[in-house]
Amino acid sequence: MSLPTVAFIGRPNVGKSTIFNRVAGDRISIVEDTPGVTRDRIYSHGEWLANKFAMIDTGGIQIGDAPFTAQIRSQAEIAIEEADVIVFIVDGKAGLTADDETVAQILYRSDKPIVLAVNKVDNPESRNNIFDFYSLGFGDPIPISGVHGLGLGDLLDKVIENFPVEDEVEENDDIRFSLIGRPNVGKSSIVNALLGEDRVIVSDIAGTTRDAIDTRFESDGTKFTMVDTAGIRKRGKVYENTEKYSVMRAMKAIDQSDVSLFVINAEEGIREQDKRVAGYAHEAGKAVIIVVNKWDTLKKDNHTQTDFENFIRNGFKYLDYAPIIFISAKTGQRVEQLPALIKRVNENHKRRVQSSALNDVIMDAISIHPTPTVNSKRLRVYYATQVAVGPPTFIVFVNDPELMHFSYQRFLENQIREHFDFSGTPVRIIKRNRK
Structure with missing residues (x-):
């Protein structure tokens, strides 16, 4: 199934990237520390109340002196074309600007749900700053603070309300x-x-x-x-x-x-x-x-x-x-x-391996390359089990997850790959305290 897509648009310096990173924060923080993976904040995943969605950040596009430039048109049209829901972000401190109205003019023709978010409303006193934005014609503005995370729950509630209902797709084993x-x-x-x-x-x-x-x-x-x-x-x-x-x-x-x-x-x-x-x-x-x-x-x-x-x-x-x-x-x-x-x-x-075979491989690996010691405390590996496929995902129970350095985790992955055919698929290892 295709994930719904949420686009964050607005003029520069309204806080799009801050909000984007707030929503995507959990995902970004748990991405494995693999050397060489090129990361770009254009896109990511988010989740709210068990609703997963894709996100596109249209930040970083500079608008020239003219009120309607090729850059702002490109930004809005990309978002309009690909998004299921558009979050239009404005700056509550700066107030309504001509560039905000330019973006709004483009969005009027979109036929997409628009959620208007007034950012930088960092305290109750500044909530009065949202009223000018009613004139944009997108309903009730939602006051938020990307820096402090205030109001993001209300914003995401509104976003998922507007997700499209997926058409039924023929299920098969293809x-x-x-x-x-x-x-x-x-x-x-x-x-x-x-x-x-x-x-x-x-x-x-x-x-x-x-x-x-x-x-x-x-x-x-x-x-x-x-x-x-x-x-x-x-x-x-x-x-x-x-x-x-x-x-x-x-x-x-x-x-x-x-x-x-x-x-x-x-x-x-x-x-x-x-x-x-x-x-x-x-x-x-x-x-x-x-x-x-x-x-x-x-x-x-x-x-x-x-x-x-x-x-x-x-x-x-x-x-x-x-x-x-x-x-x-x-x-x-x-x-x-x-x-x-x-x-x-x-x-x-989609391969599954038996826990007994998996643990034989893990214990043999430890005998070949003993676990590391950090600050006089040795890593102890107790047990491993596969918890998912697509990709194959393993939980390794240890005395202290902080003691398992990335290099040793990579060593265990390589040992697993040597004994089981996982060519073509990533393998994920999750460290977990036995308690």
Whole structure:
């Protein structure tokens, strides 16, 4: 299912990023300390009263002297196009400005729910500052303080009231996968190659995002649903080449998939936006396959593939578990191997291991590499158990979670991977006090 999307918009310096980080705070704080993961505050996840949602922060866009510039139009249109609910943030201390009215004029045409939040209302005396904002025409303004967290509960209550009701989507056991990556890396060509004459098209079904069509096909007795990402190419007038728009589309595709095929253009190598999209797939806990397309265009020798693989591994250290496949959608080189590879990493993504076998591996690992001592106190590992799949998630019960350094946690993960096939999927280890 697609998560509802909330966009935070407003002119500069009204506190969008502060509020965004407040709402996303728990998620940001628990993201694993993995070297190399590129983080960007454009997007994240939030949760309120068991309602999970995606968020896009349109902060950082500077508005020029003119009251209506290309930057502010781009900001508003990205938010309008992708959001299910828009949080329009204004500054209670500064009062109503011409730039606020400019944003409001754009939002009037959106046909999206608008929640008006007056930020920087830090005390009861300043609540009187909200009344001027009634003139914007978005109903009752909600006074909040992003710095102190005041009023955010009321704001989020209003936001989730406006979430759309999901259409019922046909439930099946298909393996759901998507192709993600920058524009022009060849995703469309790979789609066409996958849906060649040797594939049986089961049906085209309505996707869970607006205007999306998910395609079902069968290969060697296994049914797949290819999550549509063609929306990146559909809306020519809405700044589809901007990073924020492309990343937001990729987020939605990733959220709806079991497996993400992360496509890189062999001719262009790795770009910064590649790291943003791949980092999100990793943090979302999805199975990942790195697909290097246009491999036929390179002049090669005996070391070309090894050198390119090392280049990818250095650029994406946090995806060391993801298999790499070199293909050419144009010539069909190795494209026929993709369905079997998708099936394998999906099985690994949902793999469960017995607690007895898991604990044998953990105890053998400790005997090979004893637990560390911190301030004369030694880490003790008592027991481990798997608590979830998709991705495989393990709880390790210890005497003091603070004693397990990231490097030792990584060592235990590597030992688990050596004994069980988790290629293609992240593995998460949660440290917990036995008491």
